[in-house]
Amino acid sequence: MIELLILFELSKKVLTMYGVSKEIRNTFSVLTTPSYGTIKPALTRLETSGFVKTQKTMSKGGRPSVYYSITPSGIDELKRLLTAPPGENPIQFLTSARIKLACADVLDNIQQLALFSQLKKKAESILIDTKNLVSSKDLSYFPSMVFDNLICEYRNFISLLEGFEHAGRS
Incomplete structure (x- = not known):
């Protein structure tokens, strides 16, 4: 995911490593905060x-500065990363999906619709699995509340994707 974030920020402008870090923090800090070590x-x-x-x-202070820019093949890689199938880990799915959606404006309309469809399919699968878990178990209060909240979260996410799909077809 870090490569996707870096390429997305570099698709907007040329940046130093500090600038890449700052732009990722400014745009995605509620979803992720990668370190310089990453x-x-x-x-x-x-x-x-x-x-x-x-x-x-050389900077004005005489220090060497390294500026990074995206190449044409980097744009292709960014689009490939955005449209790659989501991973299997449901814990990481929502964060990764939200990051991809936040970067979707670099895709054309057809690629966006494919992304929305792909994410919706995965979200629906996780929603069904969660509903099946809740209905098959006699859960105590706390797990029941957590899974009910997860069901609501996935329903809301699917509604968001359906809104994007509708807007993309208009």
Whole structure:
């Protein structure tokens, strides 16, 4: 997911590593807060893969600065990451899906609709699994409340996706 975040921020403008970190925090801090220790190796991987290029300059204070920019193949990789199937871990699904939705404006209309459909299908699957769990068990108060809340959260998320699908078809 860190590569997706970096490529998304670099698709908007050229940034230093500090700038990448700051922009990710400004945009996604309620969903994730990656550290420099996560960002630096990811930038190196992206550069090695040809998705990001660097330009070294001297700052006004005489310190070297490295600026990162996205390459055309980096744009393709960003779109691939956005449209890749969601992982199997239901704990990570909602956060990853929300990040993908927040970045969806880099996709064309057809790619957006495919993303919405894919996420909706996964959310519906998790919703069904949760409902089945609740109906098959005699749950005590706290687990019952937690799973009921999860059912509501997934229903709301599916409604959000349906709204996006409707807006995309208009």
